[in-house]
Amino acid sequence: MEAKPTACDDTRIARFLRRELTDEEERLFELHLDTCETCSEKLDRSTAGPADWHEAAELLRDEPIDLEPLSVVLSDADSGEVARHVVDDSVRRVLELLHPTDDPQMLGRIAGYEVVGVIGSGGNGVVLKAHDSALNRYVAIKMLAPHLASSGAARGRFAREAVAAAAVMHENVIAIHGVQEHGGLPFLVMPYVRGTSLQKRIDQKGTLALLEILRIGMQAAAGLAAAHAQGLVHRDIKPANILLAGGVERVTITDFGLARAVDDASMTRSGIIAGTPQFMSPEQARGEAVDHRSDLFSLGSVLYAMCTGHPPFRADSSYGVLQRICQSTPRPIRQSNPDLPTWFCRLVDRLHQKDPQKRFQSAAEVADLLARCVAHVQQPLAQPLPNELCEKHGGVPVPHRRAWAVALVGGLAVAATSAVLWLGQGSQSDQSPRPDTSTPPAAANDDVRWNDDVDRLLRELNESVEELDKDTQQLFEEP
Amino acid sequence: MRVFLVGEEETVHEFPDTRNSLLLKLRDKGDCESWQQFVAVYRPVVYRMARRRGMQDADAQDLAQAVLVAVAESVDRWEADPRRARFRTWLSRVAKNAIIDAFRRRRPDAAIGGTTEVARLQQQPEPDDAELDREHRREVFRWAARQVRWEFAEETWLAFWLTAVEGRHVKEVAGQLGKSAGAVYIARSRVMRRLQEKIVELEE
Ligand SMILES: [Zn+2]
Numbered sequence: 133m134e135a136k137p138t139a140c141d142d143t144r145i146a147r148f149l150r151r152e153l154t155d156e157e158e159r160l161f162e163l164h165l166d167t168c169e170t171c172s173e174k175l176d177r178s179t180a181g182p183a184d185w186h187e188a189a190e191l192l193r194d195e196p197i198d199l200e201p202l203s204v205v206l207s208d209a210d211s212g213e214v215a216r217h218v219v220d221d222s223v224r225r226v227l228e229l230l231h232p233t234d235d236p237q238m239l240g241r242i243a244g245y246e247v248v249g250v251i252g253s254g255g256n257g258v259v260l261k262a263h264d265s266a267l268n269r270y271v272a273i274k275m276l277a278p279h280l281a282s283s284g285a286a287r288g289r290f291a292r293e294a295v296a297a298a299a300v301m302h303e304n305v306i307a308i309h310g311v312q313e314h315g316g317l318p319f320l321v322m323p324y325v326r327g328t329s330l331q332k333r334i335d336q337k338g339t340l341a342l343l344e345i346l347r348i349g350m351q352a353a354a355g356l357a358a359a360h361a362q363g364l365v366h367r368d369i370k371p372a373n374i375l376l377a378g379g380v381e382r383v384t385i386t387d388f389g390l391a392r393a394v395d396d397a398s399m400t401r402s403g404i405i406a407g408t409p410q411f412m413s414p415e416q417a418r419g420e421a422v423d424h425r426s427d428l429f430s431l432g433s434v435l436y437a438m439c440t441g442h443p444p445f446r447a448d449s450s451y452g453v454l455q456r457i458c459q460s461t462p463r464p465i466r467q468s469n470p471d472l473p474t475w476f477c478r479l480v481d482r483l484h485q486k487d488p489q490k491r492f493q494s495a496a497e498v499a500d501l502l503a504r505c506v507a508h509v510q511q512p513l514a515q516p517l518p519n520e521l522c523e524k525h526g527g528v529p530v531p532h533r534r535a536w537a538v539a540l541v542g543g544l545a546v547a548a549t550s551a552v553l554w555l556g557q558g559s560q561s562d563q564s565p566r567p568d569t570s571t572p573p574a575a576a577n578d579d580v581r582w583n584d585d586v587d588r589l590l591r592e593l594n595e596s597v598e599e600l601d602k603d604t605q606q607l608f609e610e611p
Numbered sequence: 612m613r614v615f616l617v618g619e620e621e622t623v624h625e626f627p628d629t630r631n632s633l634l635l636k637l638r639d640k641g642d643c644e645s646w647q648q649f650v651a652v653y654r655p656v657v658y659r660m661a662r663r664r665g666m667q668d669a670d671a672q673d674l675a676q677a678v679l680v681a682v683a684e685s686v687d688r689w690e691a692d693p694r695r696a697r698f699r700t701w702l703s704r705v706a707k708n709a710i711i712d713a714f715r716r717r718r719p720d721a722a723i724g725g726t727t728e729v730a731r732l733q734q735q736p737e738p739d740d741a742e743l744d745r746e747h748r749r750e751v752f753r754w755a756a757r758q759v760r761w762e763f764a765e766e767t768w769l770a771f772w773l774t775a776v777e778g779r780h781v782k783e784v785a786g787q788l789g790k791s792a793g794a795v796y797i798a799r800s801r802v803m804r805r806l807q808e809k810i811v812e813l814e815e
Contacts, residue, residue, distance in 0.1 A: 148797075149800070149804060158797070161793070161797070162791060162793035163791075163793060165792065165796045165797065172781075172792070172793075172796050175797075175800050176796070179803050179804055180803050185775060185803070187752070188752070188776065188803065191753065192753065192756055193776050243668070243669065314668060315668055
């Protein structure tokens with residue numbers, strides 16, 4: 133659709149400034165400005181006097197921290213491609229805010245802490261390692277990203293949520309020593325935990341073994357339960373916010389409610405989602421109110437990521453991810469990782485229900501269930517698989533038929549168990565080790581592998597039993 | 612532990628002592644808003660002036676807080692009276708006095724120590740009307756910019772920022788953004804217009 137060039141028109145400029153142009157008129161006006169320098173200059177002058185433009189530049193250019201655009205544009209002259217890169221210079225800005233220190237080993241001072249280094253930075257903030265000289269301990273200082281701190285509401289929320297998070301005392305939730313402010317930026321003081329995030333662990337070593345997944349999941353669920361008991365919803369459960377110390381022995385949830393509290397604020401203002409939405413719940417993705425069950429969905433996504441090495445909902449854009457979270461079912465775990473038992477996939481599916489009502493209803497319940505799963509995997513014979521995870525039969529239960537089926541399956545299970553014992557011992561030396569680079573400590577090595585082998589065999593048998601079960605059901609259903 | 616909450620929702624809660632009288636006085640929604648804008652603009656004004664005089668971050672924060680508390684306390688003395696100044700105008704007059712007072716009182720206090728900070732403080736002239744006006748104007752502008760910034764798409768803000776603030780050429784920016792020059796002119800005009808409206812809103 134080629135538009136005819138329009139003539140110069142001063143009233144059109146005035147009408148534009150009064151916001152009176154229709155969309156079509158504005159399109160033509162834009163086309164006109166493209167080629168007419170006279171009107172472009174007139175528009176500038178009618179918008180504001182030269183002194184006003186000058187003042188705007190001068191007042192905004194100085195200390196632009198909270199006003200600068202969030203992105204830079206890089207265009208490729210050859211391909212004509214335009215790419216936008218979000219500037220992550222939060223670190224630079226935060227470091228500029230530090231006070232000079234007498235100690236040349238340190239980066240600077242912030243409210244009585246000597247800053248040793250930068251631990252990391254994300255969309256929401258920058259984490260510094262600092263030394264608390266009064267108490268002679270290292271702390272982690274998390275500062276709100278300067279561009280987010282421009283909103284008083286976001287700052288206030290950050291501080292409020294931090295105070296709430298500080299009230300949660302649990303070994304699987306990061307402690308918060310205090311909330312302070314420096315140069316207009318609020319920051320949190322937390323213990324300095326040596327360890328690696330679950331995200332890094334997945335990036336470096338890929339999928340985790342079942343027992344590791346269960347142990348991490350169990351502790352994360354326990355931490356969530358403690359927070360939920362205080363009425364606090366995390367809202368940003370993802371592998372990057374789960375710290376692992378001492379392998380999987382000690383799991384700590386970080387960033388309680390803080391990151392997302394800020395994201396929500398910036399999202400409602402700009403419609404832009406900061407950070408990755410990949411672990412959001414459907415209700416979060418739709419921008420609806422969330423309760424503790426939203427965290428359970430995200431926990432499901434974390435378990436999924438540990439099983440497959442990637443998040444369950446993936447797309448090229450944030451918007452695409454959000455759509456998938458709301459609408460699609462993730463690819464079955466066993467397609468990427470056939471080593472995992474069906475019962476475990478069932479647990480993840482329950483957490484991944486779009487309707488919060490259909491998920492497990494509390495983190496405590498999930499923690500307890502995962503603890504029983506750990507027990508089962510460690511001692512499959514002594515500890516039965518939790519009932520909730522056994523396959524349920526559809527349709528209306530018919531007592532005598534069910535009794536029959538149970539007896540039949542039970543009998544098979546006994547036979548299966550003997551087979552497992554036999555196979556498990558006989559095949560142990562033939563089995564090549566799992567292609568898992570995370571070798572458990574030497575002493576536990578054999579146990580773990582034995583359990584893994586038994587587990588796999590049990591799984592296979594379980595599947596045959598399930599198939600048999602289906603067959604028997606069909607038999608029953610025949611008139 | 613120092614927790615400062617500043618902003619749209621929190622302003623009233625940060626002065627526990629004067630909260631009741633403030634709330635009582637600020638029953639009028641317009642006044643409440645004026646107060647919030649006042650805090651948003653004056654806290655950085657005082658903070659910046661204090662820092663320029665060599666004060667440490669914490670001291671500058673304290674001074675800003677002290678000025679705000681002093682003004683909040685004198686809200687009691689304000690009477691809504693159509694013949695007298697509007698609340699907003701009245702606030703800025705009280706603030707001016709409170710700021711000059713605060714800086715003046717600080718000098719002899721600090722002189723006892725004899726540290727480098729004091730020396731620097733003494734070298735700095737007392738704040739005068741001109742400096743106050745300049746700082747105030749700057750904060751008003753920045754406050755307005757923070758307010759309107761999120762009304763625009765990032766691209767629009769970017770077009771404004773790169774051309775009007777960083778002084779880059781419209782054609783060059785248009786090429787970078789993959790937009791027409793006309794679109795850049797329109798974008799920056801819109802932002803500038805809105806900025807000015809917001810400033811008028813604050814100062815009217
Ligand atoms: Zn023209």
